[in-house]
Amino acid sequence: MNRLPVADRSAVRRTAAGLLVRDRRAAAVVLVLHGTAAIVGLGAPWLLGRIVDEVGAGAGVAAVDRLALAIVGCVLAQLLLSRYARYAAHRLGERAVARLREEFVSRTLALPVSVVERAGVGDLSTRSSVDVANVGATVRDVVPTIAVAGAQVSLLFGAVFLLHPLLGLVALVGIPSIYAVTRWYLRRGTPAYLAEGAATAELTDALTTTAEGARTVEALRLADDRIAYGRERIHGAWVTRRATLRLRSVFMPVVETTYSLPIAAVLLLGGILLSEGMVTLGEVVAAALYLQQAIDPIDRILQWTEQAQRGFASLTRVLGVGQVPPEQLGRTCVPTDRRLVLRGVRFSYDGRRDVLHGLDLEVRPGERLAIVGPSGAGKSTLARLLAGIDAPRDGVVSIGGCPVSALDPAERRRRIALVTQEHHVFIGSLRDNLAFAAPSASDEDMLSALDSVGADWYAALPAGLDTELGDGAKRLDIAQAQQLALARLLLADPDVMILDEATAALDPTTARRTERALAAVLVGRTVIAVAHRLNTARDADRIAVLVDGRIAELGNHDDLVRAGGAYAALWRSWHG
Known part of the structure; x- marks a missing residue:
């Protein structure tokens, strides 16, 4: 399996900064609100220290009440500012x-198509679900939390320094161990x-692959093999999660x-300085309260560091999708006709062993060509090359004189x-599925396209074309889904239609009826059919017989x- 790439650190930093720069005004509002809330939050411990000093000096109840009301005002102001800051963030x-x-959707x-298939369902689905969700949580919650908590910690330690520089220096005693273990963890x-x-x-x-192929697994008695394979993957996930847990088990306790x-x-x-008359008792109390208050933002920073690491790793995987070269190699070539030509085509999936060997073939416009051969001969691989999904290792597949794989994707799909x-079958109405x-x-x-492929089942749908399809709604069986795909093909109306066992899910009678109906509506169009049922081949203008990756015979x-x-x-x- 060829995994999709991951982005480097510089790409992640640029993207993370770009997400905020695009909305810089809102980001500035969030920072101002959180910063103001942090500054207002410094008032309560200082006022409480003043109360201690005022009481020690013999102040009356009225003075203490005024300071207490000021504390309440600071707490309420901080609460309101923090609330709106979190809302804006x-x-x-x-x-x-x-x-x-x-x-991410645009990149995906x-x-x-060949890259998606070789990467596997699991890699792309994990990036589109788990990784995007992790990045979302990081951008929405982690980044603002760490930024704001960092500002709060700086202000709180700064306030301790203002009370007395020596108190501020002593307050930094825990920083070296936190810095060391955090660096160890981040690395x-x-x-x-x-x-x-x-x-x-x-x-x-x-x-996913085991669930999708459950019937095949059961039919071939592969359950034990798939269970063993699944256990190996579970063990791999367990090992990697234990590794991250081991990091946290060192990081958090320290x-x-x-x-x-x-x-x-x-x-x-503070006790020593108090005895020397260098500070007041209220200043010592305020300093202790500031440091106690700093525990919460420091704790938030360190607790969210784990999610930040998850988010960073997920962002590298999300951005890695964009590092795959897009499905376009050129835009300058314009096909002059609908003639499809293969010259000296060789193809290999692993880059070493060819599965197609020097194929030469010309498909004339309007011709019906059938491709037949034993299993493993390379029929589906040839269909993929003709459609431009894969590019040949050697030789060229061209339409109208232009290499198929070099056409703009939209132009190639149109032709x-x-x-x-x-x-x-996409989640949505039958109309939506056809409108793709x-x-x-x-x-x-x-409706005409559905009739042409023999999909008479649509007449029994409760809401006709507006009937919802997919999970939680009307579910089409395999044969109906195949007829839907053929109806889409008719609506797309390309120059060349390639049918790779496109009626395999239909019973022989329905398949034959569908093929005859298609033949009637596809007159004048180029049709290439990969066929296991040789009745399909018999109706073709020409038949290409593929054996061991080579065209062994060609004729009617x-x-x-x-x-x-x-x-x-x-x-x-x-025919027995």
């Missing part, structure tokens, strides 16, 4: 995440969380035991369409049967 984060999601849709955290993300992707892929050191040191030194045995192929198609066009049905070669053997086997 949440809105800022949600807008940033929305942009990130939209960009630009991926070449190891990103690789550990990247490994955890990759292991999760492999586990998701294992579970930090938490450090919190009490500055307070104890300030109280100890060439591939329908396989695998079909997807032709957004401007009328209801009459859609009658000529090939009379020749007594590979096709004749297949035909005799087909």
Whole structure:
């Protein structure tokens, strides 16, 4: 499996900064609100120290009440400012995440189909779900929390310095151990969380492919093999999660035991300074309260550091999707006609062993060509090359004189369409599913396309074209989904239609009826059909017989049967 790449640190930093720069005014408002709330929060401990000094000096109840009311005012002001600051930060984060999601979808849709297939379902689905959610939580919650908490810590320690420089210096006693363990954690955290993300992707892929192929697994008695494979992936995920847990089990205890050191040191030194008359009791109390108050933002910074590491690792994976070269190699070539030509085509999936060997073939405009051959001969691979999903290792596949794989993706899809045995029914109405192929198609066009492929089941739908399909709604069986895909093909109306076992899910009678209906509406269009049912091949203008990745025979049905070669053997086997 070829995993999708991950982005480097510089790309992550640029993207993270860009998310905030795009909404700089809102970001400034969030910082101002949080900063003001932090400054207002400094008032309560200072006022409480004043109360201690006033009481010690014999002040009356009225003076203490005024200071107490001021404390209440500071607390209420801080509460209101913090509330609106969090609200503004949440809105800022949600807008940033929305942009990130939209960009991720755009990058994903630009991926070449071959890259998606080789990366596997698990990697891409994990990036689009778990990783995007992690990044969303980081942008929405972690970044504002760490920024604001950092400002609060700076102000609180600054306030201690203002009370007395020696108290401020002693208050820093816990910083070296926190700095050391945090650096140790950050240096190891990103690789550990990247490994955890990759292991999760492999586990998701294992579970998804096993669930999707459950019938095959049962039919071939592969349950034990798939269970063993799943256990290996679970073990891999467990190992990587234990690694991140081991980091946290060192990081958190060291930090938490450090919190009490500055307070104890300030109280100890404060007692000495108080005895020398260098500070008042109220100043010592205020300093201790400031340090006690600093525990909460420091704790928030360190607790969110883990999520920040997850978010950073996830962002590298999300941005990595954009590092795959987009599905376009050139835009200058414009096909002059609909002639599809292969010259000296060789192809290999692993870069070493060819599965297609020097193919030469020309498909004339309007021709119906059938591709037949034994299993493993390379028929589906040839269909993918003709459709431009894969590019040949050597040689060229061209339409109208232009290499197919070098066409702009939109132009290629307009000219060439591939329908396989695998079909997807999108969540939405039947009309929505058909409109993917032709957004401007009328209801009459859609119904005509359904009729042409024999999809008479649509007449029994409760709301006709407005019937909702997919999970939680009307579910189409495999045969119906295949007919839906064929109806989309008719609506798309490309120059070249490639059908790779496109009627395999239909029963023989329905398949034959569908093929005849398609033949009637596809007159004049170029149709290439990969066929296991040789009745489909018999109706074609020409038949290409593929054996071991080479075209062994080429001709019409009658000529090939009379020749007594590979096709004749297949035909005799087909008819018993």
